[in-house]
Amino acid sequence: MSAPGGSTGHPSGDKRFKMLDAALRRQQYQSDALLEILHAAQELFGFLSDDVLTYVGRSLKLPLSRVYGVATFYNLFTLKPKGAHTCTVCMGTACYVKGAGDLLAGLESAHGVKAGQTTADDQLSVVVARCVGACGVAPAVVFDLELAGQQTRASVLERVKGWRASP
């Protein structure tokens, strides 16, 4: 039998599972570290597939129902793959009263997606955030990981245009 949890790795041989194992070891396979492990898994894989959720559940000796329940409860975890780029429009109150809805509407109509969706070419995911805490420079948009303040409809579209043009 294997030592605690899934330290024998994943049958697919995918190296990312080895890195996930390292994260599990750091947390000493404690089941209360489930959120930390899911964060680590999502960073490695981009999203939480059924396979990954099962692997995490086995490693932490938690029923899959619990892992799935937690993964679907929190907004930051995603069970579907995202596009190559993500444009996150902040919908906090300050951004909202300063026209974040207009930024989002611009993105939605220009790229034919709704918030929470990804374009057909898998290049762009449009996401809505509750509040990114950049209210002083509202409206704020996060392009991949980069936060940009004082955005306009035109500046957002300009920035995103490059992403879809590139192969």
Add this chain to the structure above:
Amino acid sequence: MNGEELQEIVEREGARQAALRHRVGVCAAAGCLSLGSEQVKAALVRGVEEAHLGAEVEVFGTGCLGLCEAGTLVQVESRQPDGHVCRCLYERVDAARAATVVRQHLVGGTPLAEGQLQLTDPFFALQHKVVLQGSGVSDPERLESCLAAGAYQALQKVLTELRPADVIAELTASGLRGRGGGGYPAGLKWSTVHKASGPRKIVICNADEGDPGAFMDRSVLEGDPHRVLEGMAIAGYAVGAEQGYVYVRGEYPLAISRLKTALKQAERLQLLGHRIFETGFNFRIDLRIGAGAFVCGEETALIASVEGRRGTPRPRPPYPAVSGLWGLPTLINNVETFANVPEVIRGGGQAFAAVGTERSKGTKVFALAGKISRTGLIEVPMGTPLRQIIFDIGGGIPGGKAFKAAQTGGPSGGCIPAQHLDLPVDYESLVQVGSFMGSGGLIIMDETSCMVDVAAYFMEFCRDESCGKCVPCRAGTVQMHALLQKLTRFEGSEADLAQLEELAELLKATSLCGLGQGAPNPVVSTLRYFRDEYLAHVRERRCPAGVCKGAAPPVLAAAGAGVAP
């Protein structure tokens, strides 16, 4: 690390700083970062190197300098030949202007004539900084710099001179109340946990700043993380805990990274960990990172989340002070509360209580945002009138528009109309006018904001963020949101208004936690002060602010119509 070693570091760092001709602080908080402060800092560093000024000029990233609207902010502290330090604050600095600052100010010695903010301006002059003291003074990523600014000296005093009961007495005397919104007296909470019996005790810092429009805690964590860690360690000593957790929002990557750095630094110098200051006191702090659930700001939901479960609240009592994390007595305070603690110890409870109103002591940090000229982060004494905050400090409403409402308390708060502008802001007065202190988000709305639309916005937020555990909140927020949408589509009737009020009562009285109990507040307060606007939507089928268009777009998409030109 003992007291002498700490003093040595402080003196060494002080001497190093005194030998510099200029200290150049570039705001490295989220607001300025998003406007490109990293490039500005790089340009300054490059300019200083090219001018061979490395030995006399220090360029460093600082915590929030306050006036986000005028970012990137750069602060230059120049030591005059007579030892006097003169301080300049440059606004809207970009890489090109940074080069000019180097040439004229750092090399030439003459501050730039234009693009400087006047530090005598009410925005700065009317503030009173306690929690934000270190922001702008120290480099949050360099422990020595924070130590020179006084970090961990209160902890040293506590561990070497005071008994736990003395610390609690001091805190009680200070009158400090929880800054997360509820305003529960901190001294009372600490003493309850101190008296509770359990094999171990836990201290949790609630850094799940979920209210949209609030970024105070984020700024404190990014600008002065050691202050929060020090406050937690003092709490640990006072209540008898050896383990602390900071539960921080996953949406705040910069705050998380600065906290991680700060924890490592403090552990390395044994300011946290085993035998702190060579006493018998051990205190370890771990980070727990949230994953985007507003309800986790509620203390019992937060505890569930730290335990690795779905963040759903549970009925109280038992309160966490008696049975919290894993059933252990747990002290939970938010970031700003802990950040006040070192000051209470340093200056004493009496001195702390000298600022503020009769029942609300000390200062409060507010995040000014929305339709206001100077958006940013401010700290004012409790009891400062709203009018002063909005018009003197905040510079009023831009574009010659009329003030309509100030929203406090996030989705559980309310909208305060113009007739209450002279209200001194403290816990009680805000509740009196139907709002709530909340964590300190202050969002200003002008005549182009529709209050029905705003109520619908907050209800949509609560509907989405309801955890679903109790029926009144799960079903009630859906029903209330549907009614509000009916109004914004001009399809509502006066019976719908009556129904909204009835549901508001129900949610308030029967929901399990603060999310559901507070969810009706924006509706109730807007109905109370802006009933005319509701009635215009119902009777005249029009929106006085011109936001609601009558079609049936989802609320979020309809927001665009409300943008000021």
